[in-house]
Amino acid sequence: MEKYIIGIDLGGTNIKAGLVKVEDGTIVDSFSIKTESEKGSSNTFDRIANFVDDIIKKEKLTKKDILGLGMGIPGPVLNNEIVSFFANFPWEDNLNVAEELKKRTGLEVKLDNDVNVITLGEAWTGAAQGYKNVLGIALGTGIGGGLVVNGHLFGGTSGGAGEIGHIKIEENGKLCGCGQKGCWEAYASATGLEREATSRLRVNKNNLVWKKIEGDITKLEAKHIFDAAKEGDKFALELVDYETRYVALGLSTVLNVMNPEIVVIGGGVSLAGDILFDGIKEKIKENTLIPILNGLKDIVPAKLGNDAGIVGAAALILDK
Amino acid sequence: MEKYIIGIDLGGTNIKAGLVKVEDGTIVDSFSIKTESEKGSSNTFDRIANFVDDIIKKEKLTKKDILGLGMGIPGPVLNNEIVSFFANFPWEDNLNVAEELKKRTGLEVKLDNDVNVITLGEAWTGAAQGYKNVLGIALGTGIGGGLVVNGHLFGGTSGGAGEIGHIKIEENGKLCGCGQKGCWEAYASATGLEREATSRLRVNKNNLVWKKIEGDITKLEAKHIFDAAKEGDKFALELVDYETRYVALGLSTVLNVMNPEIVVIGGGVSLAGDILFDGIKEKIKENTLIPILNGLKDIVPAKLGNDAGIVGAAALILDK
Numbered sequence A, B: 001m002e003k004y005i006i007g008i009d010l011g012g013t014n015i016k017a018g019l020v021k022v023e024d025g026t027i028v029d030s031f032s033i034k035t036e037s038e039k040g041s042s043n044t045f046d047r048i049a050n051f052v053d054d055i056i057k058k059e060k061l062t063k064k065d066i067l068g069l070g071m072g073i074p075g076p077v078l079n080n081e082i083v084s085f086f087a088n089f090p091w092e093d094n095l096n097v098a099e100e101l102k103k104r105t106g107l108e109v110k111l112d113n114d115v116n117v118i119t120l121g122e123a124w125t126g127a128a129q130g131y132k133n134v135l136g137i138a139l140g141t142g143i144g145g146g147l148v149v150n151g152h153l154f155g156g157t158s159g160g161a162g163e164i165g166h167i168k169i170e171e172n173g174k175l176c177g178c179g180q181k182g183c184w185e186a187y188a189s190a191t192g193l194e195r196e197a198t199s200r201l202r203v204n205k206n207n208l209v210w211k212k213i214e215g216d217i218t219k220l221e222a223k224h225i226f227d228a229a230k231e232g233d234k235f236a237l238e239l240v241d242y243e244t245r246y247v248a249l250g251l252s253t254v255l256n257v258m259n260p261e262i263v264v265i266g267g268g269v270s271l272a273g274d275i276l277f278d279g280i281k282e283k284i285k286e287n288t289l290i291p292i293l294n295g296l297k298d299i300v301p302a303k304l305g306n307d308a309g310i311v312g313a314a315a316l317i318l319d320k
Helices: A041-058 A097-105 A114-125 A190-201 A208-212 A222-230 A234-258 A268-272 A274-286 A290-295 A305-318 B041-058 B097-105 B114-125 B190-201 B208-212 B222-230 B234-258 B268-272 B274-286 B290-295 B305-318
Strands: A004-010 A014-021 A027-034 A066-073 A109-113 A134-139 A143-149 A262-266 A298-301 B004-010 B014-021 B027-034 B066-073 B109-113 B134-139 B143-149 B262-266 B298-301
Touching (some): A004 A041, A014 A041, A066 A097, A109 A305, A114 A262, A190 A208, A190 A268, A222 A268, A234 B234, A274 A298, B014 B041, B066 B114, B109 B114, B109 B305, B114 B262, B114 B305, B134 B234, B190 B268, B208 B234, B222 B268, B234 B274, B234 B290
Parallel strands (some): A004 A066, B134 B262
Antiparallel strands (some): A004 A014, A014 A027, A134 A143, B004 B014
């Protein structure tokens, strides 16, 4: 008898949910509902419970066919249950989300933060399939990390393990959104790259990036820089060099601590492709110890894309 | 029937070995023999096997009373068996030490690097007893680290996890003994502190440190600096501030990655006591994320001292 898990990706705007086969992690059916967090947590949880009932009915299943419900949320999670605070939702602090959803669905419920979930998804059926020690990185507006250790997700003592965006790569360095200084993500995230580009564009406008944004700095995105670099623009190439240098610097530090077998990079910046990955692979050699480099099989782009949140959330239920 | 494990601490000069009770990790009997690595690995392994026979006879035991033999060695270990290279011994590369000792003793043999072993020892019967997520730090000539994750030692993919001395705290920073630049241990190890003191002593000789070393810079040790600071010497206090600032900076980065419950610091520098620990505890607040600080119960000095190498080596056999 085929078994399934409900995987849910709780985002600021949308909740993506799917029915995932235990056998091979494929998504049998999925849909998306609005989060509407402003209506309160109960309202959202009720609608998630309705979704669970709907999908079970639609697929002609019973609750017995469902092993559980896994959910990824933006923020640190304690004991796969409790969210100490929702950064962007007007919800209660220290909310036991697992309990609330268990009450409504009768299912086993496990929660984790979104980057942990994505990493677990990539380890189950994605770019890190078959690897036991995986570092997952979300390289986007910020930098998030997920750690799979000996085949299991490692959340640390208070759900904060893998908060690699806030490792310090320079004492008293650039100000970070978190309020501290010198955090890795203040340099190497999309935002970090855009900051550096904005600064350089104030003194150099004779370049393809400036052309692409039509002289409107508010339009600048990391993608403009990578696109211009791929067309050979020197100004953009130097910015890509900055980006890969700082990604590599922070990554080396995490490698020296964790010694993973594979690194999977997702998030907006990862879409830049070879121009990013080749630079990172070359530059980590300067700052990573040889035995640790020897243990690292590869640094690869994430494979599951938007599905990672659903597949990884489902994988939480299998991760004992 | 009481069960025992042989714990061995293989050092450059001496091999310390002990018979450890499985029940409570106490050392029943121990002794020390010369390593004499220059006579070759076989010679040393033969003498270890003789030691095992001797101690079993002396304690009126049989091999059946011994669960196994654990050993800590200086350097990274693969699969608890193989040492890729001995930095200071003229021994073969990629030596399967576990196999060699198993052949000679008939016991199950497990190896790990010395800082991992010490961390496991502190987690078994020392300062981190009862904690599941432990960061062990050896703060001495260099900086080494050991990670206990979910109650088990985590060595990473190629035995390099916890090589925290070589995380980069400054891009293109101070030259490290490893040949790379900006490594944490180039700043915050005893050597790092002595480097900084030496540099400052060239322009300031009117201080208690200079007095303590009687104007002979070759005598300088970290201890002189801590001793002078405890007597209120301003020059020394500023150096202690430097030391705690840099210990805290690198430690914050490791905390943000691993989110441990407790940090145990051993090694020569840790003997400085409160003046060191108070400074570190205060300064990590600047660079560590709040949920991770909240998860951290304490930062404590190692408790087992020289016994940690024997007790921790024995604990390897219990760490499945």
